[in-house]
Amino acid sequence: MSPSSRKRASCILAVKRQGKKALREELCLKAYEKSNIYQKKVKCYHDNMTLWKEFKVGQKVLLFNSHLKLIAGKLHSEWDGPFVITNVFPYGVVEIRNEAIDKTFKVNRHEL
Structure with a gap:
């Protein structure tokens, strides 16, 4: 392999690595957003299920x-x-x- 083809191959590998890294970061951000949405839904459900009970004297x-x-x-x-x-x-x-x-x-x- 000539030195120029090695440089080209290393550049191609570097670009592929950057693409994979960007893809991983994008997937991580999507997962983070979805987990936040899920947590908000669960909190809303939990808050609705645990309402304050009103007690009266004699009850x-x-x-x-x-x-x-x-x-x-x-x-x-x-x-x-x-x-x-x-x-x-x-x-x-x-x-x-x-x-x-x-x-x-x-x-x-x-x-x-």
């Missing part, structure tokens, strides 16, 4: 028992109750009363 609710979640079993219920709401505080705190033992305590709204 009966069930309390989520996170301790039973650790002890997995088919016959164990993860919910305790019923409890009666005695007071609703701002920022998601709810005061509930267990009618069976007449005990009152405060819990976060997401546990109901």
